[in-house]
Amino acid sequence: MEVIGKSVIRKEALDKVTGRAKYTHDHQTVPMLSGKMVISPYGHAKIVSIDTAEAGKVAGVRAILAGEHYYPLTGEAIRDRPPIAVDKVRYHGEPVALVVADTPVQAKAAADLIKVQYELLPVVNSPTQAFQKNAPLVHERLGEYKKESDSQPVPGTNIATHIKIRKGNLEKGWAEAATVVEASFSFAPSDHAAMETRCATAEILPDGNILIMTSSQAPFMVKRLIADYFGEDMGKVIVRTPLVGGAYGGKAPVQLEVLAYLGSKAVGGKPVKVLNTREEDILTSPCHIGLDATVKLGTDRSGKIKAAEIRYLWDGGAYSDKAIDITRSGATDCTGPYNIENVWCDSYCMYTNHPYAAPFRGFSHSELSFAIERTMDLLAKKLNIDPLELRYINAIKPGDTTPTRVLLNKSNVGNLQKCIEKVRGLIKWDEGPVKVVNDRFIRVKGVSCSWKTSTIDTDAPSGVILTFNRDGSINLMSGIVEIGTGTKTILAQILAERLQMDVDNIHVRMEVDTQTTPEHWKTVASRGTFMGGRAVLKAADDVINQLKEVAACVLRAPKEDLEIGGSRVFLRDDPSLGLHFKEIGYGYKYPNGNTVGAQIIGRGSYILRHLTPLDPETGEGRPGPEWTVAAYGVEVEFDKRDYTYRLVKAATVVDIGRVMNEKAARGQVMGAMSMGLAFAGRETFYFDELGRVLNPQLRTYRPLRYGENPEYLVGFVETPQIDGPYGARGVGEHGLMGMPGALGNALSVAAGVSLHHLPLIPELIWKAKEANK
Amino acid sequence: MKSHTITLTINGESHIVTVRSADTLLYIVRGRLGLTGAKPGCLNGDCGACTVNVDGWPMKSCLMLAVEAAGKEVTTIEGLKETPIQMAFVENFAFQCGYCTPGFIMNCHSLIEQHPDADDQTIKEWLESNICRCTGYIEIEKAVKSVLKRGAHLKAPME
Incomplete structure (x- = not known):
């Protein structure tokens, strides 16, 4: 049996062509309140006042939230972003208020009545401008933010982080270079434009459980961050992610989930949905990063590159979020796929007054x-x-x-x-x-x-659970989100190949639920097949071992003499002697009723090995x-x-x-x-x-x-x-x-x-x- | 807010619904009738994810008021049952995330009904009203052409 390489039809294919496929916004419970954002119309401005009086009179309005100093600052590498703007806005589209009302129409009507007075501030409109010594500051209190140890912001500037690559001897490299070119390049931020706009719902139950549903590439990160930001018990944060309608990196950050959570909290835990309009999806939610780059390359007479000196100024936008990691990633592979002995690269994540950056495919x-x-x-x-x-x-x-x-x-x-x-x-x-x-x-x-x-992350995990059905078919559960890449179908192919069984007898659970699905860190970085696949192989081996254990007992043969194939365990030298999975997947029942074994549950998990952070001075490390x-x-x-x-x-x-x-x-x-x-x-x-x-x-x-x-x-x-x-x-x-x-x-x-x-x-x-x- | 009680015929079934004047057909089929196959993508007519079929023609349901649909035959993706175009989308891997798929299929289905012998130019004119962000469109092209070709052979016996 050869399943690997075959164009196996996606497991969710029929659902997707019949309209049965459900995305976050398709889940509609009654009652479900609607959250509607008021967003900043300017790139950089002081918030002078917010008047919600008229909005509060709209029928059906249950709560109006504005930014509060007591809300925790959010963000991944640096906690620099208030969930709702406080004191000032730093980008066009930033949430300034959130209305929660019975229906989307009422929420919108009220949001339109909120009057915000702004006082314009000078705008940082490019990373190169942000890099200038006299540039206006996007974050005046950069030094006070909580951050991860490998983020290196420079207080008093717009530098959110600076990654250095120092490899070889640049002087020697230039001395050997007969031909040198230097050039600068730039482009502004853009968008992922996934067809499904981002959406999140939150409900807080009386027992403290927090139910979140979100169109996310990172439901497990939502769970971690909500727990961390708000001091909630991690086990009580239950995040579900159904099918996701395109992501391309844009749905890796955590944003609307926080607003839905705050909205729900403001109305006594009732379920609240926050759905981006297309305009909000482009403006308010994180975008595709921009870049100003200068590259200098030198070769010897034969065309061999001897030295590279590179400066990347990434347009991280108003908040650093994932831009810090993008900046590091850009330094890691800064030269492109060429062998260069002498490399000097400075990769800066710059704060600007642009929408902040999410990962973007690549x-x-x-x-x-x-x-x-x-x-x-x-x-x-x-x-x-x-x-x-x-x-x-x-x-x-x-x-x-x-x-x-x-x-x-x-x-x-x-x-x-x-x-x-x-x-x-x-x-x-x-x-x-x-x-x-x-x-x-x-x-x-x-x-x-x-x-x-x-x-x-050097400790990013991926896990898989396999359970048997009574007919011998297998359920596959992985924390990978089906964002359109078909990875979960490939996991089924890997399992079918390892167990030498028909892939049609493998059922893949598409929805992720952080309470019952093993974690896959984030569905990003083209790592699903590798990490999820390794976890599947481990789980398959676990299943094989358990199947053989029961079969060895029933067939009265040592485990080593048994083979697996065609949903059966059989004797290697006489394949006619064997047992179908349906006879042993729930334990084997003898004619007199005695049963050995039990439901077979396979488990497998995987963490990438030998990864290290980069040395802050030289960039040395295994990323x-x-x-x-x-x-x-x-x-x-x-x-x-x-x-x-x-x-x-x-x-x-x-x-x-x-x-x-x-x-x-x-x-x-x-x-x-x-x-x-x-x-x-x-x-x-x-x-x-x-x-x-x-x-x-x-x-x-x-x-x-x-x-x-x-x-x-x-x-x-x-x-x-x-x-x-x-x-x-x-x-x-x-x-x-x-x-x-x-x-x-x-x-x-x-x-x-x-x-x-x-x-x-x-x-x-x-x-x-x-x-x- | 003025509301109206109207009868909508969706996928061959009549539904009596009370709607506001400003409610779009998309809002009502999704929110009131639970037919979530039609997707909101822009609410602006730009992306085509909400495309349904009204009296045989494709219609972006975010651009049509629910009251306008009274007395018309509306078909949503849920109303298609194992049509050749749905199967062709599956066989040709003509979707990835699947979010634009119902709209694309409804548009393709209408095209096949209206122009069973559509040429490349006609196909382009029809399908450029929808956006697919995942595929490179080649798979969708293959899917729709496979059905148009088959349709040409089967034309006589079918109707």
């Missing part, structure tokens, strides 16, 4: 890749080397070390050179990067590479288990007359370790490419001088639509990660990461001007052309 890597990969093309041009060749000769390999000095081997890094060779064929690179269609149109290709490890690598190509048809272009082809070749589910893997890679092209080509927040986001709707913030997509080319290389389940590596993010660089490189060639900003809209290309005249 967690700093699509962003830094744009800067690195554009610089690689500038370098190739200066060296007069083929851009793909430059990448090939510098490609990271086993035996090399990463910027944080992890020694790579054949397991913990994929084969980038193989990916490059494969992408070269897929996009027909050897036909040349430019093809003239006619006087007006040219077709141009660009390439890029990426790598990524996952910088998650993640393995590096997945990929190579990319993009082809555009460019109109020389007005600088518009059409996406023709997009290619990704990723070293996936092992393809677990062919169609699901291709779908992940294609979908990620689509998102990456949208991020690179059109998606951004447009800010005015008051820090206001001018385009918080899906008609002004425009994801790709049907027909705007290119033809996708997907290739896989399979270099097994030895300790991954069946050799698999993470793949959910990688299709995205190289798209901004490849598109930027293609359009820079097409337009004949070096492009340094995103999104790559025709107007931006025109401006670059004009500036170059």
